[in-house]
Amino acid sequence: MDELFQFFKAFYPISPAAQEAITAISTEISMARNKDLQPIGHSCKTIYFLKKGIARIYYYKDGIDVTESFEFEHSIVARVESLFSGRPSRKGIQIVEDAELIAIDANKLFKLYDAFPEIERLFRKIFEAAHVNLVNRLESLQFHTAEERYNDLIKESPEILQRVPLKHIASYLGITQVSLSRIRAKR
């Protein structure tokens, strides 16, 4: 759990008591590549912290597998739109590279908010940061070409090419695999 609390510290330091409370509602899991951490259709009742490996959130659009987002080690994985709305998610979480995770029971976590305002504040800040990232991602999808988006991606996470299949990168960028292949051939 140390890595998790280290991660938390960057957002908002919490007391040992709060750490214990979070430990009590968390479990550690390992999961192999290509397994579904959470299947499509279920409500998201868990917030994951990725200690190691890669995960992606995906869904099907007209039968085609679309990657909504990737998460690498030391980040939070959750289907926010289900977590915050309580509705079942049309999205699943798949492990892309063998992963070690900490699973935090979301309902129990939300209950902790009353007793520990510091925990509420911590997660508020975590999701605010996620919100900022999302706004930037939106901007990139709204007015950058696919080629610009590809270049930005490998500039920001160069290792992604070694660790994630291109088909997933293509749909993440909002284009087909063929189109991504063409863009790559240009360079």
Added chain:
Amino acid sequence: MDELFQFFKAFYPISPAAQEAITAISTEISMARNKDLQPIGHSCKTIYFLKKGIARIYYYKDGIDVTESFEFEHSIVARVESLFSGRPSRKGIQIVEDAELIAIDANKLFKLYDAFPEIERLFRKIFEAAHVNLVNRLESLQFHTAEERYNDLIKESPEILQRVPLKHIASYLGITQVSLSRIRAKR
């Protein structure tokens, strides 16, 4: 301020004392069409509630005016990515239709969070809801055609066509005005 507290209630009801505290850091403003509520380049230190009218958040990409989002009456207007990061925003807020607003001083609001956990919770929920909307918007930009996005938009806010110039709608949809015109001609 009544309308504001009515709006709050749907997210999380707060005590009279909390309401007073918010009232004390808020001011009411009116602003005419085409005026800039907040110019590009400043840090966002204000959270607005739109009582009446329409606002848009916009920026320039390669010299072209791009609308990131529209807000209609009874919603919150804020450049979140600046508000949460503290960094100056490359985006501005423009009034699209004569507006009446309540301006909440963001720094003072954040200070209230310590004394009033209920206020922190309220705004946490407000921005969580905004986050959910953003995820859905992302999905629409990532894998719907421009035509689908246009149809979805007028289905969801039909009055937008009467109240917002098409040039702004075009950039909001991530396409040029010419392209939007073509899509409209089809129907």
Added chain:
DNA sequence: CGATTCTTTTTACATATGTTAAATAATCAC
């Protein structure tokens, strides 16, 4: 009202991306 400006549409052409299918290349299971 008439002139000016701003908005929207239209046209013609260029480019980017999608679709389908086939060919390679890489990976996996036995």
Added chain:
DNA sequence: GTGATTATTTAACATATGTAAAAAGAATCG
């Protein structure tokens, strides 16, 4: 290792969207 499966690239063609310029239409202001 070998065959089967999966991933990636390439080709050929169709379609959507971008760009630039002009025309038409609507709103604004003296």
